[in-house]
Amino acid sequence: MNYTSRDYLRDDDEKTASVAGQRSVALSNKLSGVLSVSYADSEIRDALHLLDLKNVQNTPDLRRSIRSDLQKDVIDCNSSIVREFGQVAEQLKSVGSIISSLNACCEDVQRQVAAARQENLPVLDEASALLKEKDDVEKKKQLLIAFNKHFVLPEEDLMVLTATTQAIDAHFFAVLERTKQIHADCQILLGSENQRLGLELMEQTSRQLNSGYQKLHRWIQKEFKALDLENPQINAFIRRSLRTLAERPALFENCLESFSEARRHVLTDGFYNALTGSSANNDPTMKPIEFHAHDALRYTGDILAWAHSATVSERESLQSLFISEGDEMAKGIRAGRQSEPWSAIDGESFDGRKALDGLVNGNMTGVARALRQRIEQAVQSQDDSVTVYKIANLISFYRVTLTKLLGPDSSIMEALSALEDVAMCQFKALQSDQTATVQAEFTQAPSDLSVPDILEEALTQVKALMKSYESSLTPVDSRENDFKPILSQTLNPVLDSCDSLAKDLGTPAIDIFLLNCYDSARSTLQPFDFTQWLVGQIDQVVASSTSNLIDYQHAFFLHVSGLHSLLTALTPLTSSDEDLLQMPHLAPFQPAALMAASQTLDEFLPSALIDALENLKRLNDTKLAGDVTSEAADRFCADFEFVETRLAAVDETVAAQEERGGSDDDDHEDDGEENRRGTNSVKVQRDEENDKVPLRSFYPRTSGDIRVLLS
Numbered sequence: 001m002n003y004t005s006r007d008y009l010r011d012d013d014e015k016t017a018s019v020a021g022q023r024s025v026a027l028s029n030k031l032s033g034v035l036s037v038s039y040a041d042s043e044i045r046d047a048l049h050l051l052d053l054k055n056v057q058n059t060p061d062l063r064r065s066i067r068s069d070l071q072k073d074v075i076d077c078n079s080s081i082v083r084e085f086g087q088v089a090e091q092l093k094s095v096g097s098i099i100s101s102l103n104a105c106c107e108d109v110q111r112q113v114a115a116a117r118q119e120n121l122p123v124l125d126e127a128s129a130l131l132k133e134k135d136d137v138e139k140k141k142q143l144l145i146a147f148n149k150h151f152v153l154p155e156e157d158l159m160v161l162t163a164t165t166q167a168i169d170a171h172f173f174a175v176l177e178r179t180k181q182i183h184a185d186c187q188i189l190l191g192s193e194n195q196r197l198g199l200e201l202m203e204q205t206s207r208q209l210n211s212g213y214q215k216l217h218r219w220i221q222k223e224f225k226a227l228d229l230e231n232p233q234i235n236a237f238i239r240r241s242l243r244t245l246a247e248r249p250a251l252f253e254n255c256l257e258s259f260s261e262a263r264r265h266v267l268t269d270g271f272y273n274a275l276t277g278s279s280a281n282n283d284p285t286m287k288p289i290e291f292h293a294h295d296a297l298r299y300t301g302d303i304l305a306w307a308h309s310a311t312v313s314e315r316e317s318l319q320s321l322f323i324s325e326g327d328e329m330a331k332g333i334r335a336g337r338q339s340e341p342w343s344a345i346d347g348e349s350f351d352g353r354k355a356l357d358g359l360v361n362g363n364m365t366g367v368a369r370a371l372r373q374r375i376e377q378a379v380q381s382q383d384d385s386v387t388v389y390k391i392a393n394l395i396s397f398y399r400v401t402l403t404k405l406l407g408p409d410s411s412i413m414e415a416l417s418a419l420e421d422v423a424m425c426q427f428k429a430l431q432s433d434q435t436a437t438v439q440a441e442f443t444q445a446p447s448d449l450s451v452p453d454i455l456e457e458a459l460t461q462v463k464a465l466m467k468s469y470e471s472s473l474t475p476v477d478s479r480e481n482d483f484k485p486i487l488s489q490t491l492n493p494v495l496d497s498c499d500s501l502a503k504d505l506g507t508p509a510i511d512i513f514l515l516n517c518y519d520s521a522r523s524t525l526q527p528f529d530f531t532q533w534l535v536g537q538i539d540q541v542v543a544s545s546t547s548n549l550i551d552y553q554h555a556f557f558l559h560v561s562g563l564h565s566l567l568t569a570l571t572p573l574t575s576s577d578e579d580l581l582q583m584p585h586l587a588p589f590q591p592a593a594l595m596a597a598s599q600t601l602d603e604f605l606p607s608a609l610i611d612a613l614e615n616l617k618r619l620n621d622t623k624l625a626g627d628v629t630s631e632a633a634d635r636f637c638a639d640f641e642f643v644e645t646r647l648a649a650v651d652e653t654v655a656a657q658e659e660r661g662g663s664d665d666d667d668h669e670d671d672g673e674e675n676r677r678g679t680n681s682v683k684v685q686r687d688e689e690n691d692k693v694p695l696r697s698f699y700p701r702t703s704g705d706i707r708v709l710l711s
């Protein structure tokens with residue numbers, strides 16, 4: 001095939017274009033690869049870092065040879081590493097030979113140690129056994145020390161607990177508490193197989209505790225002999241000793257009996273010293289109680305006040321001595337009764353407050369006997385019933401007050417109750433004698449119908465009794481019933497005597513006298529709420545007598561005014577026409593009689609009220625007299641209005657009858673014969689009484705006039 005130069009040129013151009021295309025593709029790929037590489041890649045950073053370390057200059061020659069240089073560097077590094085590992089291998093060979101020699105030496109030593117162990121094995125076993133025995137002995141020693149420390153008292157503590165020469169102090173109570181704890185812990189030992197140790201220790205501690213309590217008991221009795229309860233600073237160890245001794249009820253009761261007997265003598269001596277004034281300090285400002293023996297009320301009050309003060313002081317002192325905030329005394333006694341069940345009563349539990357009341361009661365027994373004797377003598381020597389009653393109320397006041405402190409079953413309560421009964425018996429006897437004397441002397445009412453002197457004296461006496469009773473501590477709901485016998489013995493007999501005397505009086509003196517007496521009694525009883533039952537009875541008597549006086553004044557008005565005859569004549573008549581027509585024929589309604597009655601009324605009216613009040617001038621209550629007269633006047637006005645109305649009705653009926661007289665013959669021809677006769681008779685009578693005037697013209701006063709004049 002023949003090619004021309006043009007063809008060769010065209011082929012060269014094509015080849016050149018092909019090569020150029022390939023180069024552009026390769027360059028494009030390299031650029032894409034470079035651009036796609038992340039410069040955050042650690043390998044790229046390391047490569048760039050190595051280039052920086054070589055201080056490579058960016059020249060064309062270096063860029064062409066950099067690959068070969070880097071490969072050479074890698075080969076050099078690898079060869080140096082191989083040389084170094086060869087040296088390490090030589091050293092490892094020498095180490096292996098050394099280890100082999102060491103293993104041989106260790107095996108030789110191990111054979112020698114095994115041989116030595118076989119020779120020393122018996123000695124080691126013996127040593128181990130000795131060490132174990134030593135540990136056991138050491139543990140037993142520690143256990144024995146701990147046991148002795150807990151269950152055995154040291155000799156010095158034992159001396160403090162039992163020796164009488166040692167004082168009672170805090171150390172004693174600490175040792176006693178420890179001994180009680182040891183005795184309680186011995187019960188644990190009784191639970192073991194061998195109980196001998198526990199029994200021996202319990203017996204030993206029981207003896208030690210008994211010795212300690214005996215020592216404490218003797219010390220308390222000694223302290224009680226010199227104890228001053230009035231001293232606020234009572235030895236604190238006494239309180240603690242009592243609370244501790246309470247765990248032995250027998251010793252505690254014995255101690256309380258001795259203490260109560262001593263206090264009984266002290267309080268009795270104090271009472272007699274207060275009576276006679278022979279106190280130890282000889283205070284001149286304090287007068288003996290017997291200085292006022294002539295005044296029984298003050299004498300009794302001073303004795304009871306001293307007894308109350310002594311009881312309160314004794315209770316407060318014993319409360320601070322025997323009663324604690326934690327109720328330790330009761331706990332101790334309960335513990336003692338559990339340890340000594342034979343000393344407790346079945347079903348009875350200890351009450352600290354009740355025991356305190358019993359102790360105070362025992363201490364006050366001597367005072368109660370002496371107090372009862374002195375006050376009983378003072379009461380029986382009195383002849384004034386009011387004073388005796390005041391003494392009875394005073395005793396009742398202290399009885400109620402002391403009951404709150406000691407209860408109702410104490411000896412001093414029994415003494416006060418008996419004294420109150422004695423005082424009331426004396427009061428009743430004196431009052432009976434006084435009532436008999438009054439009834440014998442009171443034979444007639446006063447001439448002026450005033451309140452009798454004996455009633456005034458009785459009311460004064462009753463007022464004093466009521467004031468005394470009002471200050472007592474008697475419950476409100478039972479006051480009326482309690483005071484009712486007193487009124488029945490003091491006031492009722494006098495009022496009954498007044499009723500008997502009033503029966504001999506005439507009217508209205510009987511009612512005036514009763515009103516004066518009962519109104520005075522009512523005014524005396526009214527302020528007291530526990531006498532309202534008698535006030536109610538008196539109100540009934542007053543109301544009855546007041547009604548009688550109203551009737552009397554009403555009758556006085558009727559008779560003196562002349563209205564009584566008219567009213568008496570009208571009483572049987574009714575308001576029918578027939579009865580009204582009969583009135584003019586009655587004697588009281590004749591013209592002369594009516595004019596006389598009118599004249600009498602005119603003369604009566606000006607001084608009617610004065611005359612009526614004169615009837616009641618002996619009535620002490622002027623207001624009641626005015627009210628009675630006013631009520632009677634109202635009744636009189638009502639009666640007068642009734643008469644006035646009937647007179648007006650008669651006049652109207654007669655006038656109407658006269659007007660109907662002429663027409664009855666014409667319009668009623670068929671009327672019965674009796675009607676014609678009646679009409680004719682009336683006409684005849686009217687004809688006979690020519691020009692007769694109405695009844696009201698003879699009796700012209702009106703009810704309005706009467707009310708004005710009697711108002």
